[in-house]
Amino acid sequence: MTATAKEPRAHQESQEPQEPQGNPRKRRAILNAAGTVFLRDGFTRAGIDAIAAEAKVSKQTVYNHFGDKERLFMAMTDDVQDRTVAHVMELMDRDFPDPSKLTGPEDLRAALLQLAGEWIRVVYTGPLVALRKLVDAESEHHPYLQQRWFTNGPSRTMPRLNRLLSALARAGLLDVPAEVLDVPDLLAYQLTAMAGSAVRRIEPGVDFEAEFQRRVAQGVDFFLRAYAPR
Amino acid sequence: MTATAKEPRAHQESQEPQEPQGNPRKRRAILNAAGTVFLRDGFTRAGIDAIAAEAKVSKQTVYNHFGDKERLFMAMTDDVQDRTVAHVMELMDRDFPDPSKLTGPEDLRAALLQLAGEWIRVVYTGPLVALRKLVDAESEHHPYLQQRWFTNGPSRTMPRLNRLLSALARAGLLDVPAEVLDVPDLLAYQLTAMAGSAVRRIEPGVDFEAEFQRRVAQGVDFFLRAYAPR
DNA sequence: AAAAATATGGACTCACTAGTCCAGCTATCG
DNA sequence: CGATAGCTGGACTAGTGAGTCCATATTTTT
Structure with a gap:
């Protein structure tokens, strides 16, 4: 229950401050896994579970780091x-x-x-x-x-x-x-x-x-x- | 229960014979609706129900004419x-x-x-x-x-x-x-x-x-x- | 007008997914 | 060493969508 999307979302404009919360190694692993899975399956078909598995990380960790699917996609x-x-x-x-x-x-x-x-x-x-x-x-x-x-x-x-x-x-x-x-x-x-x-x-x-x-x-x-x- | 996908599927190769079963006017309506909805929502997000609604036709009719989503997409x-x-x-x-x-x-x-x-x-x-x-x-x-x-x-x-x-x-x-x-x-x-x-x-x-x-x-x-x- | 082919709509199955919640585990750092 | 931030796995909610089934209605053909 660390980061259940606090910020009110600041897409449209420019750079979300995005303080790098959490372990950077996990973050990298998730980013790489997201690359693999999204590129393989497409946005809709790709599942967060699959990405978490690929990154050898728990699903919750993915959400802790990136908030939701869309922001994960953008970060990737x-x-x-x-x-x-x-x-x-x-x-x-x-x-x-x-x-x-x-x-x-x-x-x-x-x-x-x-x-x-x-x-x-x-x-x-x-x-x-x-x-x-x-x-x-x-x-x-x-x-x-x-x-x-x-x-x-x-x-x-x-x-x-x-x-x-x-x-x-x-x-x-x-x-x-x-x-x-x-x-x-x-x-x-x-x-x-x-x-x-x-x-x-x-x-x-x-x-x-x-x-x-x-x-x-x-x-x-x-x-x-x-x-x-x- | 007319055409629940009888043919064993002949994709890879060339032209499916595809005898034009059913009313051609409905067929056209479905094709047009499929164009609208697929292009608006993308393949995965597009729903057969939405297409049927757009074409003012029942869902079953869509299936009677085109068999499944993938073939409908190709026909469109x-x-x-x-x-x-x-x-x-x-x-x-x-x-x-x-x-x-x-x-x-x-x-x-x-x-x-x-x-x-x-x-x-x-x-x-x-x-x-x-x-x-x-x-x-x-x-x-x-x-x-x-x-x-x-x-x-x-x-x-x-x-x-x-x-x-x-x-x-x-x-x-x-x-x-x-x-x-x-x-x-x-x-x-x-x-x-x-x-x-x-x-x-x-x-x-x-x-x-x-x-x-x-x-x-x-x-x-x-x-x-x-x-x-x- | 009867028979055959198609269309309807709604209920139903089954599978799958985003996102949440939680109780316990682990690493890190003062 | 003990506290805290981060991680885990699994259970859970709530929603969605493909494809099927069927009893009934409508249209087309003979």
């Missing part, structure tokens, strides 16, 4: 997104070369290939796709989920990628019209959406890795065909 | 898709000009704008998006749903659009490299994915229609920037 979503965003950010630091160091168009292509490939891999294979589907499916019933998703994810990564690509344009390595540069995140969207064709159904039986690379390359080449200076 | 999905595909096909007939009649690049741009705009409007606003989300969300649990979706929808429309675009390339109005032409549906995908940026979250408060048009134009211009001959 935030958690997965935070870790993914960190991953993607690191990726951009690591794989994106200093524009001034690129010697020729082949270098540029290689860099984009590397970056777009890793980006797509992280964002579109792995648990994030499934999670996105869930959020999408639930968003009809919990509209703020959508907004939260964007605020928490794409709104953090896309401007970053867009800045990197704009820098290439400024350095003369890409020839991008001003109308495009002026629209927030558009350039980043164009690159990732194209490379995202990598996500279209890959026939079973086909070598996934090879096909994946091929499609990322198609996307990057389309992007370059539009914006490579000549 | 097929129905919506069939009607959408018909719509899109008609659109292509209507809006896509004879390549030989196009006099200049401005004509081409206008034609693509028209076609892509209508296409995106039909496919990405309206009930189909919501349905797609549902199928996506359920596909974890009923894997054949995905395949059925593609077979029934994109597999019918994309090759058609691709053929139209290829014709433009053949007529010299677009300059598309052979590697692209050789990949099935790639060209069509590139156009629609680009114009599909129109679907990215439009801020509430912004004039939807204007913003929509602007984005479709961005997509088409990107496409043309890559493939317009010079």
Whole structure:
């Protein structure tokens, strides 16, 4: 009878203070279990009992930590997104070369290939796709989920990628019209959406890795065909 | 006690014979109601009782016609898709000009704008998006749903659009490299994915229609920037 | 007009789930 | 060491939803 939902709920707006009550190790275990079970079964079908079992924790503990199913779902979503965003950010630091160091168009292509490939891999294979589907499916019933998703994810990564690509344009390595540069995140969207064709159904039986690379390359080449200076 | 699921179920493979038992008007009413309720509430939350009520039909009648919830869902999905595909096909007939009649690049741009705009409007606003989300969300649990979706929808429309675009390339109005032409549906995908940026979250408060048009134009211009001959 | 097929509505079974309550157990920390 | 916060497991409430059954009514076909 510790925390039977004291706060009057502060969803809509922003960050619930959420003092980290209880043992953090249990909290982690529950969060992970929630990830597993929600992603496997979907929001409605997933049972708190199943999550508690998966986390090797009693049901009451789940309620002590997270209050109710919906808040548990949100906490799990935030958690997965935070870790993914960190991953993607690191990726951009690591794989994106200093524009001034690129010697020729082949270098540029290689860099984009590397970056777009890793980006797509992280964002579109792995648990994030499934999670996105869930959020999408639930968003009809919990509209703020959508907004939260964007605020928490794409709104953090896309401007970053867009800045990197704009820098290439400024350095003369890409020839991008001003109308495009002026629209927030558009350039980043164009690159990732194209490379995202990598996500279209890959026939079973086909070598996934090879096909994946091929499609990322198609996307990057389309992007370059539009914006490579000549 | 007419049809308590006699057939041993023939999902996985192809078309259930499904002789149209019962009154077709009731069948239509149920299908429409199923559309409304499933799309509003999602698969799990939607109740057969609610659907029956919406269709002004008794619960038993629903079961007589469709056997169970899952088959009802599939029948509804097929129905919506069939009607959408018909719509899109008609659109292509209507809006896509004879390549030989196009006099200049401005004509081409206008034609693509028209076609892509209508296409995106039909496919990405309206009930189909919501349905797609549902199928996506359920596909974890009923894997054949995905395949059925593609077979029934994109597999019918994309090759058609691709053929139209290829014709433009053949007529010299677009300059598309052979590697692209050789990949099935790639060209069509590139156009629609680009114009599909129109679907990215439009801020509430912004004039939807204007913003929509602007984005479709961005997509088409990107496409043309890559493939317009010079 | 009789026979056959369908539709109705309401009662019923069965399974399942969110969330609560509680009495006893365990780890932690002053 | 003893108090306290957190954890456990299981029993319990209250609600919901799929699918069935059936006696009665309505519609369609012959």
